[in-house]
Amino acid sequence: MSEQRRTALKQLQKLDLRIEAARERVRAFDPKFEEVELPALELESEAEKTRARLQEMKLEERRLTLSVEEKRARQERLDERLGSVRNLREEAAVSAELEMVKRALQADEQELLAIADHIRRAEERLAELTEAAEEARAQVEPALAGLRAEREEARDDLEALQAEREAFVATMDESEIRLYDGIRRGGRTVAVAEMTEDGACGHCFGIIPLQAQNEIRHGTALIRCEACGVILTAPEPEDAAAEPAEGGGQAVGGAGEEPAHAEGGEEPAEEPEADAGGEAEPDAASTG
Ligand SMILES: [Zn+2]
Incomplete structure (x- = not known):
């Protein structure tokens, strides 16, 4: 979405x-x-x-x-x-x-x-x-x-x-339109730019902080360039499609918007694979 x-x-x-x-x-x-x-x-x-x-x-x-x-x-x-x-x-x-x-x-x-x-x-x-x-x-x-x-x-x-x-x-999200129109009202023609593959703003080429880069890639929030103010979007969709892990990460990202998750570095504890593996075992046992 x-x-x-x-x-x-x-x-x-x-x-x-x-x-x-x-x-x-x-x-x-x-x-x-x-x-x-x-x-x-x-x-x-x-x-x-x-x-x-x-x-x-x-x-x-x-x-x-x-x-x-x-x-x-x-x-x-x-x-x-x-x-x-x-x-x-x-x-x-x-x-x-x-x-x-x-x-x-x-x-x-x-x-x-x-x-x-x-x-x-x-x-x-x-x-x-x-x-x-x-x-x-x-x-x-x-x-x-x-x-x-x-x-x-x-x-x-x-x-x-x-x-x-x-x-x-x-058909668009109202808050996004407001932000976009607000940037353009200042007389600017560029209000949206793609982030480059190496994490720079595609408009002013200022480096984007890592945390913001991740949010842009995952599409969790609307991020603006700290230097020039344009709304930043993820690089070409081909890049996202090339990494299958990204797709799985996005699904988890939805639930992980709580600040607790953002702060804590408890990523290993949240690995869904561990749970899935645990559940799969009894099934396999019963069939065998
Ligand atoms: Zn910029």
């Missing part, structure tokens, strides 16, 4: 590595989208800036148009007054004001012409940019659609793996 649990932990770790790789594949699409879309994005951004500038210039044009209208009306009123002045002094004053209004009107009119010209050019530029942006957008769209489909596939893969993990974890 403990042997099975250790296999499950190793399988879970393999699954988690696949999940991490699948997640990375999904993430890798972000820069690809940017790269493919860039030509269209740049043109769209420039068109947007031109549109904003055009908007400002049109407001300025409106302001100047109103100013010109107002000055023309003033000029008209002054022209009328000039026809009905009563003396030379009044005529001089009205003429001076008229001259001033005319000069200001001229300046406004010139500015209005200039801004109308700027507006015309900006409108042409905007039309060009809009067309180019639409063209670029149409050009990148198929590649974007392809990327979207690929990313969708990668997301499906990831979801399938996550569902697989969920189902798998449901």
